[in-house]
């Protein structure tokens with residue numbers, strides 16, 4: 006990690022919803038082509054962190070190094086028009102994003118997501134996996150340096166999950182920095198260079214999966230158990 | 242924003258069932274309301290002042306007394322009469338909307354009738370705020386005046402006939418308690434004929450008497466009333482009507498304006514509220530406002546979409562209605578203005594509904610539930626409820642776009658006046674509901 010140039014840096018992000026503190030001074034930095042997993046139980050603040058990075062919400066405190074325009078955002082729930090076809094959805098957002106050549110961009114995304122043969126299907130008729138791929142493709146239309154994915158594999162079956170990760174790994178291999186939220190621990194273990202553990206809006210760990218195992222001192226147990234143990238030791 | 246608009250139109254085109262419902266349903270409702278309107282309501286309230294004193298209400302015609310008070314009874318069978326004690330009081334009650342109409346029987350009705358040179362004039366005042374009821378009251382009064390006329394005509398004709406017989410045949414005439422012996426043309430002629438026989442043939446006097454005899458003969462043959470008198474017999478009571486409030490619109494024309502307003506309301510509210518809520522339901526909203534479209538731009542797009550579609554549909558509906566109802570095509574541009582103004586105000590209200598509900602089904606249910614009461618509130622006629630309640634209803638109606646839209650369309654279609662005022666009212670509502678939606682949109686994504 007230390008050899009990578011930093012593409013995305015956020016420092017001391019604080020977010021309050023009234024009395025409730027959703028983020029308590031969370032920092033994060035990621036290099037080019039790096040895969041960062043933000044993990045933590047439901048309500049930990051993962052969506053809040055990603056939507057602040059995406060510029061959907063303003064943090065109450067803290068700063069972010071990258072303009073939202075250079076960040077692609079894939080929300081937890083697919084934001085697609087069910088009555089439009091795959092191609093029409095891509096074309097609409099390509100035009101709204103003012104991409105220089107919308108037609109070519111859409112072609113490229115159809116190629117990239119392997120959805121060419123479904124391009125004329127209405128999105129409402131697609132399987133969850135394909136819909137998620139369109140959702141991600143829209144996040145990639147503007148060729149962002151950083152891609153934020155909020156629980157991208159939720160609701161997918163194992164095979165769809167497999168194909169989704171192949172796709173994301175390819176993106177990272179091509180240099181896109183990918184930050185994704187998940188509460189699926191084995192996924193983080195397998196597909197992350199860096200882990201950020203959130204609990205109650207607090208960053209309780211930042212490092213590689215192996216480092217987390219070492220920190221819990223539970224090497225040999227499976228990773229999910231190690232994670233739960235780690236949170237327990239810290240009172241979460 | 243253009244792409245968003247095209248996207249919405251494409252989605253609408255792919256939802257033919259919804260679009261068909263959205264167009265057909267309000268038109269069916271509008272037609273049903275039209276039918277409902279043409280059936281008269283029960284006994285409307287009418288203020289009544291009679292200037293006739295008890296003695297003056299009796300007309301003496303040829304020695305027979307005719308009591309006008311009896312005819313009044315027939316006049317008011319179908320009307321809830323509110324008696325007042327002056328002409329001014331009648332006008333005041335009509336103005337205040339306490340009654341739908343007022344009738345004044347002037348002091349000189351009986352004397353005018355008796356002179357038989359002029360019809361009696363009944364004065365009727367209408368509150369034209371409610372053309373539906375006005376039409377009913379108008380018809381009722383007209384029918385009753387006709388019935389009273391028919392009764393009077395028969396009696397006056399009978400009197401006239403008796404008088405004619407008396408002049409022709411002679412006899413005893415009762416007048417002011419005295420008996421007069423009337424010679425009659427027939428006996429006069431025979432007396433003159435007898436007298437002529439006593440005069441020498443060829444004398445000047447005999448010739449002159451011959452002329453008088455010819456005249457009586459002619460007079461007897463051609464006895465009749467003058468045209469004026471016959472006219473009075475044909476229509477002893479005339480109605481002079483005046484509107485005291487608003488324009489004068491017939492029921493048919495008003496029903497057209499109402500049908501257009503109802504359709505405009507349904508289509509615009511559903512489209513604006515539904516399409517805005519769908520951006521939230523499809524989760525597109527956060528993505529859109531992430532630098533792609535501004536909040537205000539999104540609202541403007543939805544309002545424009547809803548207003549343009551509903552204006553087009555309602556314009557087509559008016560053109561269709563124009564095949565059956567007489568519409569003033571020369572005012573076409575004003576129709577468009579009134580429709581567009583109403584559509585924008587409804588669209589702004591629809592946006593407020595959409596931002597508050599944030600869910601298509603809830604939005605369309607709320608839009609639907611709001612629509613009917615709004616329409617009916619605006620249609621509650623003055624005089625149907627207590628004056629204080631009526632004021633409340635008027636205030637509530639003014640806060641929502643239905644009543645001003647109805648006024649604007651009535652003005653545009655029927656030259657009822659007040660288009661400018663109604664348009665200003667609508668513009669104010671656009672601003673209010675637009676601002677409300679813009680505020681509510683802040684928590685739209687949550």
Ligand SMILES: Nc1ncnc2c1ncn2[C@@H]1O[C@H](COP(=O)(O)OP(=O)(O)O)[C@@H](O)[C@H]1O
Pocket residue numbers: 022025026027045046047048049050051052053054687
């Ligand atoms: N719009 C909001 N208003 C109030 N509280 C919120 C809002 N969004 C999230 N929260 C709260 O903030 C905390 C973090 O939520 P979130 O970031 O969605 O967690 P996660 O994605 O990790 O499940 C939760 O306690 C949640 O209830």
Ligand SMILES: [Mg+2]
Pocket residue numbers: 051052053081155
């Ligand atoms: Mg979440």
